[in-house]
Amino acid sequence: MRIWEADLAIDDEFYEPGRFVTLPACEIGFAIGHKNVYFPATEVAHPAPDSSSVEALFASLERREALVIPHHTNVHSESSRRTFWTEHDFTTHDPVFERLIEMSQNRGSFECETVGGNVSFGELGSSVWSALQHGMKVGFVGGTDTHRGLPGEWRSPLAGLDPDESPSVGGLTAVIASGLTRESIWNALWNRCCYATQGQRTLLNFALDEYPLGSVISAAAVERFAHRSKNRDTGFA
Template sequence: SGLDFCAVTDHAFEIVDWMWEESKKVTNSFNEPGRFVTFPAYEWSGVTDLGGDHNVFFLEDDPPLYRSRSYYDYMNLQMYHGSDPMVNHIEDLFITLACLQENENIFCIPHYGGRKANPAFHNPRIQRMVEIFSEHRRSHDWASGFLMNGQRLGIIASTDGHFGNPGYGYLKPVEDWDNQEIGMAAVAVYAQERTRESVFHALYNRRVYATSGDRIILDFNADYHPMGSEFASKTPPELHVKVIGTSPILRVHFRKNSLVAHTVETSGREVDLKWTDPQFNPDKETYYYVQVEQENGEEAYSSPVWVN
């Protein structure tokens, strides 16, 4: 599948301690700086009212595992449960992870899974991105709810596959697809190096964009501030997007505060566009990002830039 980095995010409520130790061991064994990057990670799963699914990622080799009691079979598995405490609400998870956080070494991503993440809960140090695509669904309306709540989150995608083939080096048999699954969604990262530290910090700082599966190349900036940036400006910033598609590009949408503000119809596989918002208000906080639509139905979304 041509991946540069990967993380396995098994449900924490299904992992007993020896499994977590084995998962970290295998994850670290496949981390090869300059060639392939892996991260220790898991999916914290509480019901939506308690925060919903969040994928938790670590920079260090040997992080703890915090489970939610919502789905953990405690009576049958407590004999395998070690010293890491149960964390039953997403706010408690934020506090627990913040106590471990040092130099941007932890983040979590709200996930639209079986227990979709709840935008009512937020910690800006811990939550750094939101998932817009997975193999199961496209969820712009849900993801934009986080942004419209004032949360400054990058936009990512992940395969969220359950077949052991991240990024889909081969396609699943047709009979294995249900009517919700749409492809092999993936996140792209602008990192200095193919190392765990460089990729992790690029993710943390939202230098990322989401694709529904095709390896679309997308670059977006505002007055040369890259996606994920926050900056102040008294004048409307020039928004600049470059795209190299895998199929003819039908249109590029410039989104302002999650709503389409300007659309450019295009053709061909490469575009280079600039736009300045004629209704920019320097007294209000505004965020911009772009959406790319291809002829073959594949899409890409940049992370936002926040102005003022």
């Protein structure tokens, strides 16, 4: 695990609270989809030795703080010579660790099943919409898949895409955090207080009364909010 140890050292070298935040992470490939695993600090062992299956990965994380993010969910590796993986299997979902899902990256958007616009791959039943229909309570993140550490980079020729014919920037994740530290960024991601864009640096905040973005609330709370909103519109208290 020399590469992992070197990565952790680089994370610490470039971490500058208040200016630039690094979080240790790795990608682990399974036949039923790839996962990006994030940790809040660098005092952590690589999860790969305990990751012979998705179930083994989750079992190995039981006593650790970690986020597991389904990666390029609605596409498969049909032309890969090195490894083979299918569209994501959401029946393996773990609600403890899988609190986020990748909405966009340099293969395009995985928001819905219908191909068109920024959605280059679909109709496989593993889009973000499909995840929500499975009852998954997840926030949305965006990234790239170039493995070059260039946020929002333009598409590389992955999965047969021609970057000249299909110009689209990679995804970005916006995090609504109380500060620019590992702890603040981690807490915001853990609480799903974040959103994905298709490369645009859009500033957005959303809350429902005292419930911030990413909250899980009851139907009764929604009804109370709707009732108050209606009263405001009609001028009644």
